[in-house]
Amino acid sequence: MQITNRIHFRNLRGDIFGGITAAVIALPMALTFGVASGAGASAGLWGAILIGFFAALFGGTPTLISEPTGPMTVIMTAVIASLTAANPDNGLAMAFTVVMLAGVFQIIFGVLKLGKYVTLMPYTVVSGFMSGIGIILIILQTAPFLGQAPPGGGVLGTVQNLPQLIANINPLETLLAGLTVAILFLCPRKLKKLFPPQLLALIVGTLIATFFFGNDQIRTIGTISVGLPSLQLPTFSATQLQVMIADALVL
Template sequence: MLKLDTSNLRGDIAGGITAGVVALPLAIALGVASGLGAMAGLYGAIVLGFFAALAGGTPSQISGPTGPMVVVLAGLFASLSGDVELVFTAVMLAGVLQIVFGLLGIGEYIRLVPYPVISGFMSGIGAIIIILQLGRLLGHAPPGEPIGAITYLPTALADINFAALALGLGTLAVTYLWPSSWGRYLPAPLAALILGTLLALAAFDVPVLGAIPSGLPSLHLPTFDRDSLFLVAEAAVILAILGAIDSLLTSLVADNITRTRHDSNRELVGQGIGNGLAGLLGGIAGAGATMRTVVNVRSGGRGRISGMTHALVLLAIVLGLGPLAANIPHAVLAGILVKVGLDIIDWSYLKRAHKGPRWDLALMVLVLGLTVFVDLITAVAAGVVLAALAFVRQVANTQVQSLKNLPEHLDSPEEKALLEATQDKVSLFDFGGPLSFGAAADLGHHVREYSEPGTRILILDFTRVPFLDLSAALAIETIATDARASGKALYLAGMSAEVKDVLHGLNGGTPGDDAFATRLEALEAAKAALSGRDGGSRARPGRMSPAYQ
C-alpha cells in the first residue's frame, strides 16, 4: 500500500496551490488548442495530475497537458473530423502503452535518445504551437495542423482583426514583463489571462470561447472504428512515446533541483495510469510539465501531496468555472500559448550550436523540420536512427584506426625483441577492444594495407576483444581466406572462450593456421616457423598450442 510522506506537508500544500494556479490558464489554453475544449484540458490536468503524483516515480513532479501532446491531439482531432470519442480512445490507449513501457523497463532506454534529437523535436513542437496560434492572434480560426495553418496565413493577413491582434500581443507582453516579485502572489500566465479577459469585456469585440460546461466529468468508454483504427493506434503510440520522453526529461530537471533520483519505470506507470483515466473521464493526454514542476519545487513542494493538491485546486475551480471561462478571448489564449511555444524552443542550444559539431546541428535541424512538416514519430525515429549510425561510424573509424601494425606499442621487451628478430616477415595486429559491425567491413582492407611488404605470417591479437558479432567474425574469415590466397600464414592469439566459440561455430573450426593462448606464444611460434624449426616456412594448418586446447 502506498504511504504518503507528510514530513513536508506545509511546503507540499503551498507548492501544490501555486502550481494549480499556474496550471489553470495553461490547461484551458491547451485544451482549446487540442480541439477538445477547455474542460477537456482542465480535466486532463486534474485526473493526470492527481494519479501521476499518486503512483508515479518523481514525487515533486506536476503533470498535466503539455505542448507536445496537444500538437498530436490537435492533428488527430482534425483527421477524425472532430470525433471526440475516438480521440479519447487514443488517450486511453496511450496510457496503457505507457504502463507497458514501465513494466517492461523501457524507461531506462528512453533516456538514451541523443540530445540533438530531443532538442530538434522539442524546438519543432514549439514552432508548431506558434504557427497554430498566428491565425488566432489575427482574429481567425485557422486549420489545426501546421501546413494548413501556414497556407491560411495570407487569408488571415488580408483580413486582420486589429483588436484581437492588440489583445494577443498585449497578453504576450504581460507574460514577459510581469514582475517576478508579483509572480509569487499572481503568476504571469494567470495575470495575463485575467487582464486580457477584463480588457476584452470592457473595450473589445473579439472571438471568445463561448459556453463551457461545468461540473463533474462524464464517462467516455473506448470506441473503435475500423476505418480510423490505424489513425487512433498511430496517435496512441506517438502520445505514449512523447509523453514518456517529456515526463522523464522533466523528472531529470526535478532531480537536479531537489538533489534526488526518480524511478523512471515507476514514473511511466504513473503517467500511464493518469493518462488512461484522463481519457476515460474526458480529459486530454499530458505529461510531466517542466514549468509547473519547477514552480512547485520553488514554492516548497517536494512530495506526492503537492501534485495531488495541485489537481484538487483545479477541481475546486472547475466546479464553478464554466460561466467565467466562457468570456476568455481566443486571442488571449493565443498570446499565452505563443509564450509556451517560445519557451519550448531550445534557444540555449541554438545560441551555441555553431560552436559544436556540425553534424549535431544538422541532425537537430533535420528533426525540427520533420517535426513541423511531416510528423513527430517520423522525426524522432529518423533522428535516433541517423544519430546511431553516425555514432557507429565514428566508433568504427576509431577501431579501424587503432588496428595497425604498430610494434612500438608492445610493452614487453621480450615480445618486441621477438618481433624485431623476424626481420619484417611478421605483421602483428592488436585489436584494441570490441569489434563493432561498423568496423568489420574495413578490417580486411586495413590488414592488407598495413602489413609489411615481405610479410609471411600474420598475427591477430584478440587479447582485448571480449566478444565478436557475426559481421566481425565473417571479416576474420575473409582475412584468413586472403592470407591463404597470398601464401601467408595466419596466427590467432589471445582469444577468449566466447570469441573462439563464435569463430569455431561459423567455420566448423578456428580460421587460420594456428591459435595460441598468448601473443608471446604466437611470436615464438612465428620465429620458430621462419627459422625452419617447426617444419618449414608455413605452420601446420589447424594446430593449436597445448595451453590453448
C-alpha cells in the same frame, strides 16, 4: 509491491500551498491547450485535474507536477483532427481511447524497463523535436493571434491562408494578444515571485476585454460545462482499433 505513493501529513501546509500554486499556474495553460487541441476548454481543464491527481498518486516522483503540455497538445490536435474527419460520429471518443491506450503502453514500457534506452537518443534529435513542436504551436496560434478562427488543414492550411489572415486581421484582438504576450515576457522578476505571469496575463486580458470591449468585438472561449463529463462506451471496428493502436504508440 507498493502501487501508490505514500501520503505524508508532516508537511501538509507546504503541500497545500504548493498545490494551490501549481493549480493557479496550470489553469490558464490547461484552458489554452484544451482549445488548441480542438477538444475544448473543458477538456483541458479536466485533463489538468485528472493528470495532476493520478500522476501524484501513482507516479514515480511524488513531487513532480504533471499537467497538459505543448508537445502532447500538438500531437493530440493531429490525432483529433484525423479521427474526427474519418469518423464524424465517434471520432472524439476514439481520440480519448487513444489516450487511454497510450497510458497502457507506458505502463508496459515501465514494467519492461525500456525507459533506460531513452539515454541512447542523441540530444540534437530531442532538441530538434522540441524546437519543431514550438514552431508548430506558433503557427497554429497565428490565426487566433490575428483575431480569426483557425483555417482547416493544420500547419500547412495556416501557412497557405496567411495572406488572407493578415488581410482580415482584427486589430482589437491582435492588440489584446500582443499585450498578453508582453505581460508574459516583460513581467518584473519581483512580481513573478508573488504572482504567476500566466495567471496575471489571463486576468488582465479578461478584465480589459470585459470592461472595454463587447462580445461582438472580441471572441471568447464560451461557456465551460461545470458538471462531470458523461462517460460513453462506444464500439469500434477492427480497422478503427488498428488506427487507434498506431496513434497510441506515437503518443
